Structure formats: structure tokens, C-alpha cells
Amino acid sequence: MTKYICVRKVDFGPKEYEVGDIEEVDKLEKTKVENYEFGDIAFSTKSHYIVRDTGFKWNKNSFKHFFRKAQPKDTVPKHILKPLLIIFLYELSKAITYEIIVRKQANDMVEQPGYDEIDLWKKL
Known part of the structure; x- marks a missing residue:
């Protein structure tokens, strides 16, 4: 049947x-x-x-x-959820990649003291 x-x-x-x-x-x-x-x-x-x-x-x-x-009614949302899940994972990976790049650049851009400031500290 x-x-x-x-x-x-x-x-x-x-x-x-x-x-x-x-x-x-x-x-x-x-x-x-x-x-x-x-x-x-x-x-x-x-x-x-x-x-x-x-x-x-x-x-x-x-x-x-x-x-x-x-078709049973419970199989219909699977066709909708699969593309949404793919889009969600794509956006999540973009956000994580962006955060990693920003943190890496932030660590590279830390202000290093100039030579004048180092010399002042040595004199004290």
C-alpha cells in the first residue's frame, strides 16, 4: 500500500x-x-x-x-533547511576567517616604543 x-x-x-x-x-x-x-x-x-x-x-x-x-509533510522542510544550512556555514566561516585576520593584523600593528623612549628609560 x-x-x-x-x-x-x-x-x-x-x-x-x-x-x-x-x-x-x-x-x-x-x-x-x-x-x-x-x-x-x-x-x-x-x-x-x-x-x-x-x-x-x-x-x-x-x-x-x-x-x-x-510526499510526507515532514520531508518538505529538509529541502528548505539544506540550502539554508549551507549558507549559514558559509557566512560563519567568512566571519571566523575575518576575525582571525583582524586579530593577526592587530598583533602585527602593536605600537613598538621608539628609540627615544627606550633611551629615556635607560637614563632613569
Whole structure:
């Protein structure tokens, strides 16, 4: 049993499916082939999917045209959080690098006493 969401309005079958309807669908292990005869015309259909509530059988192409796998709601934020996390780590590394460079330059720029001041201290 897998949940699928309807992406296009479906008017045929025992139930009318609206866009956004979520249905429980079983994928058949073996393809069912059914033969039909209408007067002189005979044709066969292959069923790959069956809707659990109604028992309506779908072939592969028409099912994929009208339904998509429904995503659980908790997986959606992962798509948002991943780029935000990458941006956050990039900005954090920039800030840390900037602080390291500033501290290194600050240590290099410490005022060293001039020779005149050293000579004054020696005389005292």
C-alpha cells in the first residue's frame, strides 16, 4: 500500500478524483490481462495498479498521467533547511576567517616604543 496524490481531475471510474485527493494504491506484483469483447471488437487491457477503496484497476501509463507519489509533510522542510544550512556555514566561516585576520593584523600593528623612549628609560 502506497499513498498517491491526484494531479489531474479524473472523471472516469467508480469515483471522481479531484486534484489533491490522496488515495491508497496497491501495485500488482503480476500484471493482470483482461480480455473484453463488444460485438465484433475484442481488446485486452493490462492492469498494474489497483485503488484500495474502490477496487478500480489502472494501467501503467494512465495511472502515471493522473497520480504522483504523495510526499510526507515532514520531508518538505529538509529541502528548505539544506540550502539554508549551507549558507549559514558559509557566512560563519567568512566571519571566523575575518576575525582571525583582524586579530593577526592587530598583533602585527602593536605600537613598538621608539628609540627615544627606550633611551629615556635607560637614563632613569
